[in-house]
Amino acid sequence: MPTDHEITILALQKSLTDTERLQFQSEYNARQKSITASVLLAFCLGGLGAHRFYLNQIGWGIGYLLLCRTLIPSLVACVECFLMADRVRRYNYRTAENIVNSMKMISALSKNG
Numbered sequence: 001m002p003t004d005h006e007i008t009i010l011a012l013q014k015s016l017t018d019t020e021r022l023q024f025q026s027e028y029n030a031r032q033k034s035i036t037a038s039v040l041l042a043f044c045l046g047g048l049g050a051h052r053f054y055l056n057q058i059g060w061g062i063g064y065l066l067l068c069r070t071l072i073p074s075l076v077a078c079v080e081c082f083l084m085a086d087r088v089r090r091y092n093y094r095t096a097e098n099i100v101n102s103m104k105m106i107s108a109l110s111k112n113g
Helices: 004-015 018-031 035-048 050-054 058-070 072-080 084-112
Strands: none
Touching: 004 018, 004 084, 018 084, 035 050, 035 058, 035 072, 035 084, 050 058, 058 072
8 A cells, every 4th residue: 555655756746758757757766765774774874864964964973073172062962863854855856856847847848959
């Protein structure tokens, strides 16, 4: 049974042709992030901001690195372990949106060109 997140991703694909759906799946599978990996990174290396770098939040990751000697990022990362699943779902949804929008722009440009 698909999750709400998977249903939302499928809804994004409705406007795509079969070929575009295959391209979307290929691109999405390459760019999506794993919930398990993000939780493990937050738990094991969260004090260094590894989970933030994993989700392409470079600024936050650098902030964690700069403050790692204070142990504050480690405490925050312990709390973030419980929030990572939702963050990864949002990241993956934004990634899917970006891929679909890019495909629509390319399709529109190829029709006009």
